[in-house]
Amino acid sequence: MSTIPLDYETLRLIWWLLLGVLLIGFAIMGGRDLGVGTLLPFVARTDDERRVLLNLVGPTWEGNQVWLILGGGAIFAAFPPLYAVSFSGFYLAMMVILLALILRPVGFKFRGKVNDPRWRQTWDWALFVGGFVPSLIMGVAVGNVLLGAPFHFDNSMRIFYTGNFFQLLMPFALLAGLVSVGMIATLGATLIVGRTEGVMAERARRFGTWTGLATIVLFVLGGFWVSTMNGYVVTSVIDPNAPINPLSKTVELVQGGWLSNYATYPWMIAAPVIGLLGMVVAVLGLRSGWKWTAYLAAGAGIFGIVATAGLSIFPFFLPSSTMPEAGLTLWDASSSHLTLFIMLLATIVFLPIILLYTAWVFRVMRGTVSTESLNKNPNAY
Incomplete structure (x- = not known):
């Protein structure tokens, strides 16, 4: 008889929620840094202005990467089949993201080493790539999850991925990528408006307004597109407490199938509503000078948009376009009952520490960043 106080189904649902928290945490906390990097060459025109933006996110961006590391670690430990398929099938896409992210620490450290405008401008564009490319590719990845990935299992349960990098760049996936870039750039713009002043804040307000409007339009367009495309629906009864076996179910493609959850669980409609309202309020906040209202609303918008995809x-975690019954779901792609429970105990201890530390760092680093404040700080970038 099991001595674990939580049943397998409950633990699986808890880890599904925790994975969502970690991924949304990175989208918001890491997204603010990616958004500033994406806007860097356009909002900041002079060397002093660009130094202001670098020091706006420079002290905290490394800590914000913790959410990405935790998300990847959670997939590896809690959902091993998902890790195996996604990190091998999407290997080239992952490498593109990692190479772009590597440009950020190099750019921060190397940019100020040589007092040459061409040198610094080169690293400014490298920091732009380090913000724009991960934002785009991560959104493209979400789009491909909705489309389904080309993988299957053989009789010995070996995984075979039959796609390639360029097949990931389908029109719908690119649309999802643009939604990702738009919402992250909007969040970055609200941060710049909230913590800088003068002409730079005005430029960020203008860019943030346009990216916010673009996000709203593209998100609505994506919703209509999803309603007309085929979605994957499990058509057999699944035992939520059964051992993992991805081939134990039957799956069908149904037009508009991804909307079936909203009919079964009407409360889920709150996610796209929060996503839309968050971006609308962010745009209004930027237009009206409600600095921190715009920032919080942009964060809520990202929460709603990412949650919409997950719900x-x-x-499903990752449907299969070539062998639908092989699609990975919450009920057949998790670790063992005991593993999930031990991981939950560790999370209960360490996640609050991370949250408290993050809150403390942001409190210490609060305030307006300006050229004058940088001149008083010998450790500034």
């Missing part, structure tokens, strides 16, 4: 595909 729409539930219980």
Whole structure:
């Protein structure tokens, strides 16, 4: 008889929620830094202005990467089949993201080493790539999850991925990528408006307004597109407490199938509503000078948009476009009952520490960043 106080189904649902928290945490906390990097060459025109933006996110961006590391670690430990398929099938896409992210620490450290405008401008564009490319590719990845990935299992449960990098760049996936870039750039713009002043804040307000409007339009367009495309629906009864076996179910493609969850669980409609309202309020806040209202609303918008994708595909993690019954769901792609419980105990201890430390760092680093404040700080970038 099991001595674990939580049943397998409950633990699986808890880890589905925790994975969502970690991914949304990175989208917001890491997104603010990626957004500033994406806007860097356009909002900041002079060397002093660009130094202001670098020091706006420079002290905290490394800590914000913790959410990405935790998300990857959670997938590896809690959902090993998902890790195996996604990190091998999307290997080239992952490498593109990692190479772009590597440009950020190099750019921060190397940019100020040589007092040459061409040298610094080169690293400014490298920091732009380090913000724009991960934002785009991560959104493209979400789009491909909705489309389904070309993988299957053989009789011995070996995984075979039959796609390639360029097949990931389908029109719908690119649309999802643009939604990702738009919402992250909007969040970055609200941060710049909130913590800088003068002409730079005005430029960020203008860019943030346009990226926010673009996000709203593209998100609505994506919703209509999803309603007309085929979605994956599990058509057999699944035992939520059964051992993992991805081939134990039957799956069908149904037009508009990704919307079926909203009929079964009407409360899920709150996610796209929060996503839309958050971006609308962010745009209004930027236009009206409500600095921190715009920032918080942009964060809520990102929460709603990412949650919309996760709720729409539930219980799937990664559907298969070539062998639908092989699609990975919450119920057949998790670790063992004991593993999930031990991981939960560790999370209960360490996640609050991370949250408290993050809150403390942001409190210490609060305030307006300006050229004058940088001149008083010998450790500034």
